Amino acid sequence: PGKLADCGSQDLEKTELFLVEGNSAGGSAKQARDREYQAILPLRGKILNTWEVSPDQVLGSTEIHDIAVALGIDPDSNDLSQLRYGKVCILADADSDGLHIA
Structure with missing residues (x-):
């Protein structure tokens, strides 16, 4: 995805x-990262709460699509041969409602 550093x-x-x-947090993260080993993908706002929506809604989300593309995976497949990262770290604030946590 175009937003991926x-x-x-x-x-x-x-x-x-x-x-x-x-993008604001993405900019700060990009400045602080080790460019050799750390990639940054800024997401638009809160990601879907996947407990409360259908699988079609999850897979139809632009943000979920961008994450899958960045990871090098197809959500409909178990093939991880094109996986691009060994670790995925989620950096999010702790909103009081917690409904956005996927």
Whole structure:
């Protein structure tokens, strides 16, 4: 996805994808990252609460699509041979409602 600030390495033992809320947090994360091993994907606002929606709604979400593309996976497949990151880190604030936590 166009918003992805990718890392230089392809070593799954070392690569990390950080999912951050919004472009503002994305900018701060990009400045602080290790460009060799850490990629940053800013997400638009709160991601869907997947407990309360149908699988079709989850897979129809632009943000979920962008995450899948960044990871190098197809959500409809168990094939992980194209996986691009060894770790995924979610950086989100702790809103009092907690409804956005996926």
